[in-house]
Amino acid sequence: MKQTPSQTVGPYFAYGLVPSQYGYELNSLWGSDIAEPGCAGVPVTLMGRVFDGQGEAVFDALVEIQQADAQGHHLHSLEQARTTGFRGFGRMGTGSREDRCFVFRTIKPGASADGHAPHLDVILTLRGLLNHLYTRIYFEEDSAQHARDPVLAQVPPERRATLMARPDATGVYRFDIHLQGPEETVFFDV
């Protein structure tokens, strides 16, 4: 059977996909807390913006993040999520804050058994984008593991920096996504 074509998420997804983040009267299935306070692991706050080809911060993008837990394992059940406080997935629209940032609270994922360095998988959709994009966020300090990571190995060395989150002076990890331009983020055909 042939796949149903992809279309843009459009400008008005917020009340459907992240309603409570924007103050609509519907509960969100997921928010920007990927791990609840007290969840095992090193707490991480991740913050960034999505920039278009003119360097304008996009206010109608949806950023979705999926990740493994501190041991490098993906979540298997809702029951597990409820007992551990690790939800494994989060969503945030960039129009819910004045500064157009996405901000996620989570824990640092562990490396996976098959040699992937700690990373977050990102799904990006926005008005103007007809096919959602996949990228990955790695943590700058894990350079030894990056040298062995099978996905990074497929990325030209000069573009790998676009996949690295770096802590700022307050310890918040910063990761901006550039849709175009000299710093264009590496996107994957998954």
Add this chain to the structure above:
Amino acid sequence: MTEPTPRLSPRDWASHPPSLSPAYASSVLRSPTRPLIPIAASLAELAQPVYGHDMIGALDHDLTRNAARNGAPLGERIIVAGRVLDDQGRPVPHTLIEVWQANAAGRYIHRIDQHDAPLDPNFLGAGRTLTDAQGRYRLLTIKPGAYPWGNHPNAWRPQHIHFSLFGAHLGSRLVTQMYFPGDPLLELDPIYNSAPAGARERMVAQFSIDLTQEGFALGYVFDIVLRGLQATPMEAAR
């Protein structure tokens, strides 16, 4: 003998729009300019986000009631139902479908929608459901109105409902739009027409008198096909 690792079928680019589709003006500054880097299936085969039936409210699938305050929403009640399948023809069971749409007057409740058409106090326009064990789903809603947008002079979006699905794998995610048969705006719409001819028609629901409920609501069938795990010799032998 080692079992071959099942692979997620590739994104069939002959079915999807090119990300840069200049007739859709917003795509020009918002689509990547460099080729996507193909990566091995391990990422694609990651499980989808975890959710369950108890995250879905009893009225979440019924947009005619899930935001009602003091009456029923205005407009033409419709049933939208179908199956979610993978491209190997297998049903995708217990998978999340999220929808959002304009009201009957063509107005979205989203605060940035400034179209001069009325909001409906009894209609939010958002809903969600899970497919059953056979991949079937059923939604009840109001037929959305067409609405103007700024893409080009006298631009109007055809009537549509936005759909978001995860499927069984990270790589099977799909964000799409469902359109209505016979809509004269379809041939003029750069978003609909961004998908290749021969593929875009899959986004048009079919009217069904069998799904239509007498004295209550017209029925539209919309089947959705996601990427699936390709059959391996081991699977074929089962």
